[in-house]
Amino acid sequence: MKVSITVNGKEHHSDVEPRTLLVHYIREVLGLTGTNVGCDSSSCGACTIHMNGEAVKSCTILAVQADGAKLTTIEGLAKDGVMHPMQTAFMENHGLQCGYCTPGMVMAAIGLLNENPKPTEEQVRVGLEGNLCRCTGYHNIVKSVLAAAGSK
Secondary structure: OEEEEEEOOEEEEEEOOOOOEHHHHHHHHOOOOOOOOOOOOOOOOOOEEEEOOEEEEHHHOEHHHHOOOEEEOHHHOOEOOEOOHHHHHHHHOOOOOOOOOHHHHHHHHHHHHHHOOOOOHHHHHHHOOOOOOOOOOOHHHHHHHHHHHOOO
16 A cells, blocks of 8 residues: 655655554664564553654554654654754653663653643653653653653
């Protein structure tokens, strides 16, 4: 099937098998490997991207379902070599360790702040429940999100 998907501001036209997951399209067809596959069951959130401005798990969507959509991946956040404020907050507050969950966590956190610009610590923890980190214990992730929100 033919799809037309705008990813990080660039339009892509591709032929895809109807069963191709969006995460595999992003990684294998477009070569954007910042979006990770962690569980293949939508439990971990490593594949979180923005689709039409909303944070979604790209392992739960077929590429054909994204036809006509506008996607943003972790690679599309920086502008003119300047990191997105959430990326900077994660760096400055040590919100990562191995880094595998980080792209999905950053994308989910931006989605959270788009819905609730000034969350409490508890709201951040609840808002990121669908994203798993096996390294950090979440303290610095939450600290990073609050810093990005200006809620230190």
